Amino acid sequence: MxxxxxxxxxxxxxxxxxxxxxxxxxxxxxxxxxxxxxxxxxxxxxxxxxxxxxxxxxxxxxxxxxxxxxxxxFRCLTAEILKEYFGRKIPILTGLSSTYLYNCSREIFNKEGKSRSDPIRGLPCGHFVVLCGYNQKHRLVVVADPYKKNPVSGDNYYTVSIHRLINAIMLGVVTRDGNLLIIEPKYT
Incomplete structure (x- = not known):
């Protein structure tokens, strides 16, 4: 959408x-x-x-x-694809597996839509974040996460290993995510 x-x-x-x-x-x-x-x-x-x-x-x-x-x-997701956009200062919106990214328990939801951790009955969850930068020396991607209470940092911005991030994006397919959306100005 x-x-x-x-x-x-x-x-x-x-x-x-x-x-x-x-x-x-x-x-x-x-x-x-x-x-x-x-x-x-x-x-x-x-x-x-x-x-x-x-x-x-x-x-x-x-x-x-x-x-x-x-x-x-439809391309193999690589660090080079991400770095191509980071080099041009273009952010990337992605749907990924928050379960994998956060390294947290799967979740179940009640009738009101509230989730809670349940490593036995739970299911993996998806989430959208914006990728907005890259630290070449340490191979870390800067993530802007709308979920401030995330278990990675407790802040809206944090860094994550590019390898962990790529795995989280690919595992996002399980939750009907796993895409990258690039939005940029049309140049005339």
Missing amino acids: LGKHALQLGFKATLYVNNLQLYDPTWFNSDGSSNTDVLREMLMQQMRYKRNQYLARGTHAALDFLTLGGAIY
């Missing part, structure tokens, strides 16, 4: 995806780029056979994103 809003406001939006439930690797070129028309067609064909609500919602969002001019890539 945020990517669609950014496009509607005149920004450039690029989405890096890793979700094999929604995207097939064969829909993309060897460099991870996609032909928008081919990708759109594959997504529509998939909807004829896979009818669960999550895939339908994700497919419609991807189709809207493409129609508005967004770009979708």
Whole structure:
């Protein structure tokens, strides 16, 4: 949704995806780029056979994103991809596994939507953060986290190993996350 809003406001939006439930690797070129028309067609064909609500919602969002001019890539998530944007001072919004990032217990939710730790019955949780910088010497990524009470630092900003971060992003696929969204000004 945020990517669609950014496009509607005149920004450039690029989405890096890793979700094999929604995207097939064969829909993309060897460099991870996609032909928008081919990708759109594959997504529509998939909807004829896979009818669960999550895939339908994700497919419609991807189709809207493409129609508005967004770009979708399927590339191996590497430190180099992240550093490319950090070097240009462009923040990265990502959905990841907070369970892995925070190294905390899985959680269960009550009827009111409140969560509590439960390492036996719980499920992994996802979360969105903004990646906003990189310390090359120590290989640490600066994370802006809207959850101030996070167990990593108890603050909205902290650093995390780039390797732990990449694993947390990839494990985000379990919670229907695992994407990178890049929003940047359109240059004329």
